[in-house]
Amino acid sequence: MWWVRVILVLLLPFTCRASTDQQHSCPASSCGKISNISYPFRLKDDPIHCGDRRYELSCENNVTTLYLYSSKYHVKSINYNNFTIRLVDSGIQQDNCSSLPLNSLSQSNFCVRYNYLDKHCTDPYQSVLHNILLFEYIVYLNCSHQVTNNQKYVDTVPCFGWNSKSKGYYIYAMAGDLIAEDFQVGCHVELVAPTSWLGNLQAIEIVSYDQMHKVLVYGFEITWFLHMCQTRCGDTRFCSFNTTTQKLECNRLCRSSLFGGWSNRCGWSELTLYAKDTIIAVWLGLFEMIKGPNQIYDGETVYQVGLATGHYVLPSFLAARFLFGMTLFIALLIYKWRKRHLSMFEYIEMYLQQQNNLIPIxxxxxxxxxxxxxxxxxxxxxxxxxxxxxxxxxGPCVAIKMLASSKGNGQDFISEVATIGRIHHLNVVQLIGFCAEGSKRALVYDFMPNGSLDKYIFSKEGSVNISYNQIFDISIGVARGISYLHHGCEMKILHFDIKPHNILLDENFTPKVSDFGLAKLYPVQNSIITMTAARGTIGYMAPELFYKNLGGVSYKADVYSFGMLLMEMAGRRKNLNPHAEHSSQLYFPLWIYDQVEKVGDIEMEDTTEEEKKIVKKMIIVALWCIQLKPNDRPTMSKVVEMLEGDVESLEIPPKPLLYPQETVVDDQRTTFDQTTSSDYTSSYDSGEIVNASLIENID
Incomplete structure (x- = not known):
């Protein structure tokens, strides 16, 4: 009958109380060196009512063992005063420094992490106690090359012996968190092992892997403090640990009895009395439902409360409990599905986001x-x-770029963010922050109110005219920015998409090189890089990206793109003009070369002599930059020097060619349609995609 079920529900709290008392009354167990195993811990062979099954330990070969997230750890000690347990990875052997941890574990495995508390956390253990992280890390890295410029990378050869160049990789260990500035290109995280003894090592210089092994032998601590708060106080928000008395305290007002007063301490007995009085009230009210009206209690307020509870509250509670259970079950299914479909590099993303000193944000x-x-x-x-x-x-405005579905390894995205985020140059747009959450990728940049350069140099409806002096200042700023990317950073940054749409202007018309969607990072000593596919925008791409017989791809590809940009800035027009009146003017760089070489001057209307000198200087520098062979082009630092010098000191370069000589065909004129590659990207404004015909063999 239905009322039998109600009675069973009401009797459940008393059954739980008796069970809890039995859990606390069990004698302590022991295994090996651990002799004080008591509540909430229990051994697997203890009576079923002893301890909490979430804190079950095993005794294997006389060694106390804990299985945490399906990984095996040996228990070194249990501290019931501060609610911590110290563990050691089962793969670590005390007298064998070549023994490695079998498991990777970080604070991201726990639902309660530094400065973050999940109210619905069900994990039995946490990595944070009183807002202090209980352990740090030993990070193992697999590198494709030998690292000699970072003292934090400790070689493991003295212990392992098998790590050598003949194997094709190098294994290093690092104490503490792996921050972005320590991340070496060609290295990736192999294993993260926690330890609670790094604080002792930070006072001395870590010079050997043997020291790190001793740290791993010591182990790491985790806590069950949250469980004790929930058990004794009922809510972790009102729970604290008194370091003076070494006791756990509940800091809120609670009712000691339904007919009594309020107390500022919520002990176990007070909570029990309050729950008991509430249950009695419900029992009194249910008498009317079971045996009919009872005149003895008819005037009692507690009877009326119990009656209302039995009629309305209890059924509503049971219905709400069912709905909550179903909602929780569906949410769990969704969570499991999403977790299975997250990117394979999720751990690295979470790890970098937890670094307090990571720039950008x-x-x-x-x-x-x-x-x-x-x-x-x-x-x-x-x-x-x-x-x-x-x-x-x-308050400040920003430009937020939401990236399309990312390709390749997500670790490359993080490495790029961490590197470009540390660029601080007047002529490079500042990366403020990023988002790497699941499949979502976003970059947050400074907002440039004057937009991109193309609307100032190309004549079109709504374009804004600026003076040649301003254009010249902008060209020098862009050259300085690119030169910084090539030679001013720890890593050489090749942009591969220099064009007017990717040059942004701030409120003072100071140029900023932007949009690093196609950029690649290389060690400074690398002069030639490996490319698997051409990248960039047609009309600005260097010829060596198409013709392999011109030489390898290098930073000179950006020099060529800058030359094409500089030519368009000087002429205030596109380099390719299929609607030109004369065929000799179709390709602007060749036409303007003839003007400079034969006439010695440039035909320009409504310009002063000073402006003509500026334009001539820009054109001569541009012609040097767009030479067919990369070796014939200057470096960007030389380009800056040429732009800042006198025009009289500049020599006119050889006439630029459009293609390698061995590709010349007999036809006087050959055209082909060009489209942008799939790597094409634009800045704030939607850039025009040039789709024109290049004219080969122009006399």
């Missing part, structure tokens, strides 16, 4: 969406993503 997707106000103000769109205008919480 890591944002969540929710924060990005809030900044962009729901992605309503669209600034531009390209093959790599869409750019929206947004605002930081402090």
């Amino acid at each position: 890591g944002y969540s997707y929710k924060e990005i969406k809030k900044m962009a106000k729901g992605f309503k103000d669209k600034l531009g769109e390209g093959g790599f993503g869409t750019v929206f205008k947004g605002n930081l919480r402090s």
